Amino acid sequence: MTSQAMIAEASHRVAVRDARLIVGHVLAEAGFGPSRDRQRVLTWPQVQLCRQLIRRRSQGWPLAYLRRRAAFWDMELTVSPSVLCPRPESELLLELSEQIVLKPGAWAVDVGTGSGALAIGLSRLHPNWQVVGTDRSRPALEIARENGERLAPAVHWWWGDLLTPVRMRHLQMSLVVANLPYVGRGQAVDQEVHREPPDAVWSGADGLSHLRRLIAQAAETLAPGGQLLLEVGAGQAKAVAALAAAVLQATASVHSDLAGHPRVVVLRKSA
Numbered sequence: 001m002t003s004q005a006m007i008a009e010a011s012h013r014v015a016v017r018d019a020r021l022i023v024g025h026v027l028a029e030a031g032f033g034p035s036r037d038r039q040r041v042l043t044w045p046q047v048q049l050c051r052q053l054i055r056r057r058s059q060g061w062p063l064a065y066l067r068r069r070a071a072f073w074d075m076e077l078t079v080s081p082s083v084l085c086p087r088p089e090s091e092l093l094l095e096l097s098e099q100i101v102l103k104p105g106a107w108a109v110d111v112g113t114g115s116g117a118l119a120i121g122l123s124r125l126h127p128n129w130q131v132v133g134t135d136r137s138r139p140a141l142e143i144a145r146e147n148g149e150r151l152a153p154a155v156h157w158w159w160g161d162l163l164t165p166v167r168m169r170h171l172q173m174s175l176v177v178a179n180l181p182y183v184g185r186g187q188a189v190d191q192e193v194h195r196e197p198p199d200a201v202w203s204g205a206d207g208l209s210h211l212r213r214l215i216a217q218a219a220e221t222l223a224p225g226g227q228l229l230l231e232v233g234a235g236q237a238k239a240v241a242a243l244a245a246a247v248l249q250a251t252a253s254v255h256s257d258l259a260g261h262p263r264v265v266v267l268r269k270s271a
């Protein structure tokens, strides 16, 4: 069977773009570079693998899991079903970090690092900061470490609940960045989100359980004058800013993503 025939067969079950990417992925795994050769003949194991991946895609598995990689910022990250597929809107956290000036050697942490996307991005943008990625999921931290070895070897990877690994080391952070779970129980999400780790998505009844706890922990772990950059869901920015004002005496600004949705709350703790 040729790659064109495979794509035609697959297009009855999945979008043509997805079929192309899956066939391209199977060929790339076999050592073929990006090819426009529609007449390339697939081996029988390649046909079987394509069919298996196309079936999983039609069952709602994210393409990133099937190809085991996701594009984020200027990187290609390894992903697996143990980690959230990094989203383009989270790149706003890295964009905002570009405006932050810290002393060389200052500590910055990405809490709930998943694939390591934000910690690795921070380390590459700010090579003179000490960057940490933390997660409570050991399988996620393994993926982050693997990505880190390839893309940002200086990042420290610490296991534990929110900022606990930082507190245990008696450190204070100048910057805390977090894209933690923020979907409330019962909220409707896309079919693909149900394939992602529940611990990466859901956060109590109103979606704010993790952010509430993180802000409380930052009272101790964030250095005076330090900043928190938090990704939030729809309708959460005001509540998060109010919480931080009460707990950290922090000033807040809200930043929208490219689609115009309020997406990141920047908090500065009083000095």
Ligand SMILES: C[S@@+](CC[C@H](N)C(=O)[O-])C[C@H]1O[C@@H](n2cnc3c(N)ncnc32)[C@H](O)[C@@H]1O
Binding pocket: 083, 084, 085, 086, 087, 090, 111, 112, 113, 114, 115, 116, 117, 118, 134, 135, 136, 137, 140, 160, 161, 162, 178, 179, 180, 181, 182, 199, 200, 201, 210
């Ligand atoms: C929404 S995902 C974000 C992953 C990554 N930061 C990104 O932007 O692609 C949230 C991550 O937080 C982790 N997590 C959930 N609860 C946690 C906790 N209590 N302490 C540390 N990490 C936690 C999950 O395992 C998951 O990797």
